[in-house]
Amino acid sequence: MISFGPVPSRRLGKSLGINNISSGKVCSYSCVYCQVGITHKFSNQRQKFYDPEVICSEVKKQLAKLSVADQPDYLTFVANGEPTLDINLGRSIEKLKLFNIPVAVITNASLLIDPQVRADLLPADWVSVKIDAGNEDVWKKLNRPADKIDFEMYVKGLITFSNVYKGKLVSETMLVKGLNDTPEELNQVVTVLKSVQPSIAYISVPTRPPAVKSVLPPDEKDINLAYQLFSENQLNAELIIGFEGTDTGFTGNAIEDILNICFVHPIRQDTMNELLKKDQVNPGILTKLLDDNYIKRTEYKSNVFYIRKFPN
Ligand code: SF4
Structure with a gap:
């Protein structure tokens, strides 16, 4: 369950996922658009999940199962929750560097005010x-942070990290209709982005089933407005609003591949079909996983997805 894919990533190419948060989702946020579902275990306290040796050995095993063509461009911490909650994150990153594949971390940035979290991410x-x-009100409605996290501290952590980090720092802004897509809200997001100066300011929209069913992407004109505002403010804006493709890596064990990917994001029907084909299994396996309640089928914006079922 620790390592999966590689899955196609619109930003990273072939990304071998590392889920360093064990079992149920643990996060400092409960974003309305989260593709892993509602946060039941809120936390802003770092804790131990897996030993770095275990993470390293699982990644090694996953890499060994992949063909040469499927070797990843990045080893990416993209967890079933917030990866920086893992107190061993820094040690795991250091160990993974031995594979000579670049290491990426996708974080909600809420813990960057902690000097140890910043130190962990430096490698x-x-x-x-x-x-x-760009303001506390929208942040609370959209990201729904744990009680003890403070907006000003979050922004301070972002700025402090951006001043010391020497790798490639990018940002991701998820636009949600009616929440952060007005010129006023977008201008406030721009103010924060300018203080962080990411090398690329990605703009994305919900494309997979969100935690809150009513969540929708903004109208096209508002997505364009965001792009214009970012660009006019000398931010290197990029839109990532399309489908990332179906080219998922496979290991020959379809059940493991499906469950591991579903742990961190829903699988679209066409990607699922491709994965079953590559793993050379009968599509009946999908029915079995559905009947046994490991995964469930859902729809979002006219597409069918499969998502992991978690106990409450
Ligand atoms: S989108 Fe990321 S930060 Fe937000 S609730 Fe989901 S896992 Fe946590």
Whole structure:
């Protein structure tokens, strides 16, 4: 369950996922658009999940199962929750560097005010920080942070990290209709982005089933407005609003591949079909996983997805 893919990433190419948060989702946020579902275990306290040796050995095993063509461009911490909650993150990154594959971390940035979290991320080659809101009100509605996290501290942590980090720092702003897509809200996001100066300021929209069913992407004109505002403010804006493709890596064990990917994001029907084909298994396996309640089928914006079922 620790390592999966590689999955196609719109930002990283072939990304071998590392889920360093064990079992149920643990996060400092409960974003309305989260593709892993509602946060039941809120935390802003770092804790031990897996030993770095275990993470390293699982990645090694996963790499060994892949063909040469499927070898990843990045080893990416993209967890079932917030990866920086893992107190061993820094040691795991150091160990993974031995594979000579760049290491990426996708973080919600809420813990960057902690000097140890910043120190842990320094050896990573690529770090993506979440910047969805430019004021506390929208931040609380959109990211729904744990009680003890403070907006000003979050922004201070972002700025402090951006001043010391030497790898490639990018940001991701998820636009949600009616929440952060007005000119006023977007201008406030721009103010935070300018203080962080990411090398690329990605703009994304929900494309997979969100935690809150009513969440929708903004209208096209508002997505364009965001792009214009970012660009006019000398931010290197990029839109990542399309489908990332179906080219998922496979290991020959379809059940493991499906469950491991579903742990951190839903699988679209066409990607699922491709994965079953590559793993050379009967599509009946999908019915079995559904009947046994390991995964469930859902729809979002006219597409069918499969998502992991978690106990409450
Ligand atoms: S999108 Fe990321 S930060 Fe937000 S709730 Fe989900 S896992 Fe946590």
